[in-house]
Amino acid sequence: MKIEVELAKLVAQAINNLFNYPIEEGLVTFQKTRLEFEGDTTLVVFPFTKVSKKSPEETAKEIGEFLLKNSTSVQKYNVVKGFLNLMYTDAVWIDFFISHYNHHQFGINSIPTGKTIMLEYSSPNTNKPLHLGHIRNNLLGVSVSRLLEANGHKVVKANLINDRGIHICKSMLAWQQWGNGETPELSGMKGDKLVGKYYVEFDKKYKTEVTELMAKGLTKEEAEKKSLLMQQAQEMLRKWEVGDKEVRKTWEMMNEWVYQGFNVTYNLLGVSFDKIYYESNTYLLGKEVVEYGLQKGVLFKKEDGSVWCDLTADGLDQKLLLRSDGTSVYMTQDLGTAIKRFEEYPLLNQLIYTVGNEQDYHFRVLFLILQKLGYQWAKECYHLSYGMVELPEGKMKSREGTVVDADDLIQEMIETARQTSEELGKLDECTEEEKNKLYYTIGLGALKYFILKVDPKKKMLFNPKESIDFNGNTGPFIQYTYARICSILRRAGEPAYNHLLLNIANFTTEEKDLIKCLSLFPEVVKKAAEEYNPGEVANYIYDLAKTYNHFYQTVPILRESDEMLKSIRVEISRFTASVIKNGMYLLGIEVPERM
């Protein structure tokens, strides 16, 4: 809150006056007061004892006295060892509450910064269905984009679909050979699943072929080279690159199946984009850049014609940018697309890539090369690197079938929500349609919260056997708290007695704790965006929900006979609901009015 800024100024003044030592107010920081002590904020005075030349207790006491005299916000203080605990006057909380309680966008929607940020996320391959790892990526993308918007930035949500390459040819080939004309319509299989099936099919047949060849005495490498299937796939890729009509037709058809499948999953997850890039359109980009880099002397050519960037001076290796046959590699494309994006969006201030931490090295190299090429905006490129989602057995591997399918998991969550709701049996008044919507809201709330509450940088573990909880620090817990408040508000009716609020004399500790918690929301939104960490918001809302539930269980709200107290508590509840809703929105989680 603003009040701490003022207090910091006063503390600096106090140190100047009392100990005759000038100090930057920015160096004065407050920390949370521990629960077991009385106070609203705490100043650690150890750092000032050098200047005061007095004991920590004495120093704290003198500063405390100074603040008491010179600040209208400080009601009293206490000193424990070197800790100065300050307690605000009720007026501080009353002012805060009155000026914000009916502000529906509290914490969100600050003044536009004028900054435009492109956030890339999702970026799937079209040869396999989405799994839990992609879910984390997509949820992070949605949440971070909302966090950035909530801080006043303009966000362009971008998806770069890897729709070409040898892997897609494998699916196509398998489908041609063994598919018997199967289509999503004919078999009723989701398009991405169908294409994924043939990708696996190829891999299986290919492995058999290699094994057979090896049985005839070939080494593994020889067998892989000799494999008829692989040769056919490569031939198909070659045809694709020269624009062979038949191949392109099949390719377009199968990709279309995949997109339809992806869209179903995206819709379930609530994921959307402003701009979709296809690698088939961008994979040739970057070659001119290589030419430019050679001229500039940033890149060099080896005898065989391949082009490299020497990064050994930066502690990295040499990086290939063009093969000896003149074809480009992934890095070349990424250089090209980055440049293209800044050309397309001249006002772009930042480019963020949401990509797993297995590609940390790739992005270090990418940004470094861009910098060497002289692009000023290179320093505005950021790799939002997130940890892998692991299973108890370790990393998920599509080839080995140890993946948690996105659609399956979503359906499971919805089903669990249905079962739990039916067991509790509180939804008798709802129509079937409302119930189904609710199961979806709760199921996805559980899934999204489970994933977003952990720090993106860290790897996380998902145990399919234990699945995802609905009690405790979970999405449904927070949704439940919200629904509970809604119930109260429904009964309370219109807030016709708002004028009464102006007469608030003081708050009970429960009320004060809740208001204190509410006041933190804007800072949380700011910090979460700065750190690209939705987990900050998740942890905060959990804390808020917990604080509210305590309040709810401890003090009477509608049962309160004093009309003024009642209206205050109703309005505090309304305010809490609003912050929960806004916070959950930042996580991409919906919130139900009853459950």
Next chain:
RNA sequence: GGUCCCGUAGCUCAGCUGGAUAGAGCAACUGCCUUCUAAGCAGUAGGUCACAAGUUCGAAUCUUGUCGGGAUCACCA
């Protein structure tokens, strides 16, 4: 082997720009529904913050080393 990341309660995670007796949830155990939704609340138990040195008034947090786990370093994408 080089580079980078990670080791906090039985399990999953907070806390990490150094600050008080390291916090939650799950699982276990106790209480609380005739009163605003018990997907809740209150409580008990559970820790050598991997280990060892160092920096200092103070270290889970910073430095170094050791051990353990992971990622990455392709004319793959």
